[in-house]
Amino acid sequence: MIKFTQEKIKWALVVALAVISNAAMAQDIKVTSKGNAVANNQVVETPCDVEDYTEYGAGCFYRWDPEIEVSTESGEMPITVTLTAGENTYGTQLCWPMNCQAPEPGKSVTSTGTIGTTPSNLQIHRDFLPSEEFENEEKPTKVKDIKVKIDYASKSFEFTVKFMLPENTAVSEISNDSNAIPVYYSIDGTKVENPGKGLFIVKKGNKAKLELFN
Numbered sequence: 001m002i003k004f005t006q007e008k009i010k011w012a013l014v015v016a017l018a019v020i021s022n023a024a025m026a027q028d029i030k031v032t033s034k035g036n037a038v039a040n041n042q043v044v045e046t047p048c049d050v051e052d053y054t055e056y057g058a059g060c061f062y063r064w065d066p067e068i069e070v071s072t073e074s075g076e077m078p079i080t081v082t083l084t085a086g087e088n089t090y091g092t093q094l095c096w097p098m099n100c101q102a103p104e105p106g107k108s109v110t111s112t113g114t115i116g117t118t119p120s121n122l123q124i125h126r127d128f129l130p131s132e133e134f135e136n137e138e139k140p141t142k143v144k145d146i147k148v149k150i151d152y153a154s155k156s157f158e159f160t161v162k163f164m165l166p167e168n169t170a171v172s173e174i175s176n177d178s179n180a181i182p183v184y185y186s187i188d189g190t191k192v193e194n195p196g197k198g199l200f201i202v203k204k205g206n207k208a209k210l211e212l213f214n
Contacts, residue, residue, distance in 0.1 A: 027074055027153040032119065033161075034067045043160045044068075062128040063189075064163040069119035070150065076116045079152040083124065084108040089144035089163075095123035124148065126163050127189045 031038040038044055046066040070079065083094040085103040093102045097113035100123075113120075126144070150157040184192045185201040192200060195213055202211045 027072075027077070027155075029070055029072045029077070029079070029115070029150065029152055029157060030119075031150070031157060031159070032067075032069045038068075038159055040157050041159060043162060045162045045164050048163065048165050062126075062165075064126040066124060066161050068122045068124050068148070068161075070115050070122060071117060071119040072115055072152075073117060076114050077152055078112065078114050079150055080110060080112045081122060082108055082110045082149040082151070084147040084149075086145045086147075089126070089146060091128045092126045092144075092146050093124070095125075096120065122148075124161070 033044045033046070044066055046064045049063045049065070081094065081096065083092065083101075083103060085092050085105050085107060087106045089105055091102070093100045094109055094111055095101075096111055097120075101109035101111065103109045124146070126146075145160055145162045147158065147160050181204075183203045184195045185203065186192055187199060187201065189201075197213055199210060199212050202209055
């Protein structure tokens, strides 16, 4: 009959707890924004990059990219990402793992894929260009936000992204380059090599405008 001393029992418990702890850690995920660790339920403030000013009104082309990346130490792990736009938040997209989805204000989109030890960029960003598409917002003067939920291994990780506006933004801050080669984008921000008929964003130097091609 094997006899267990109190010391052996204590040691066995320590080993068992360590194994359980390592297994739990292996099933965990790491979330970062622009390389900085994101904690569960944290609010991530994302600054606005002013890409270009349009030639009409006081509008300009804004882009927010929080650079959200997710990884795990357990090799490969399936996750489900749910992005919920704020009640007045337009122009947000979730483009992971492949196709882009854009939730309506107050609505959600969901995408499922696999992550590994190499960080995966969730391709979450927000664009804003004053046009008929955004007739409810002549200019994004209020802070907008989205909520992100990641479900994995019977757990959930949630955080909020706030899209901040730059202070004292002025048209005079952007210079004009009349000799620059024009670059074309669709309304949703996708670069277009040879635009056909329709409405496109035409970027030339540090200026941009909407142009209708017949």
